[in-house]
Amino acid sequence: MLNSKLKTPNSKLSMKHVPLRTCVACGGKKPQGELLRVVSRGGDVPQLDSTGRAPGRGAYLCAGAVCVEKAWTRRALERALKLKAPAPAALKEQILAAIEK
Numbered sequence: 001m002l003n004s005k006l007k008t009p010n011s012k013l014s015m016k017h018v019p020l021r022t023c024v025a026c027g028g029k030k031p032q033g034e035l036l037r038v039v040s041r042g043g044d045v046p047q048l049d050s051t052g053r054a055p056g057r058g059a060y061l062c063a064g065a066v067c068v069e070k071a072w073t074r075r076a077l078e079r080a081l082k083l084k085a086p087a088p089a090a091l092k093e094q095i096l097a098a099i100e101k
């Protein structure tokens, strides 16, 4: 007998939606709260966005030194934020300092 009971409940739809963001260094997807956001407001000087909601183009990085180093080695931030100049070393220091906190 075919009837509407064939429809199985989709548990995924009832789960709380957690927006995932992709780390530009390792490509891993994580909840936004577990990633660091770097924002560029059109210039070539990206900044660490400690609030996570600053306006501008944002790029996400895992809150770990490995991904930060990888991002600089691969110029991942420059690509993600379409920067014409290399991301400043001062920003890297700032991010590493924020992670160690």
Ligand SMILES: [Zn+2]
Binding pocket: 023, 024, 025, 026, 027, 028, 061, 062, 067
């Ligand atoms: Zn990562």
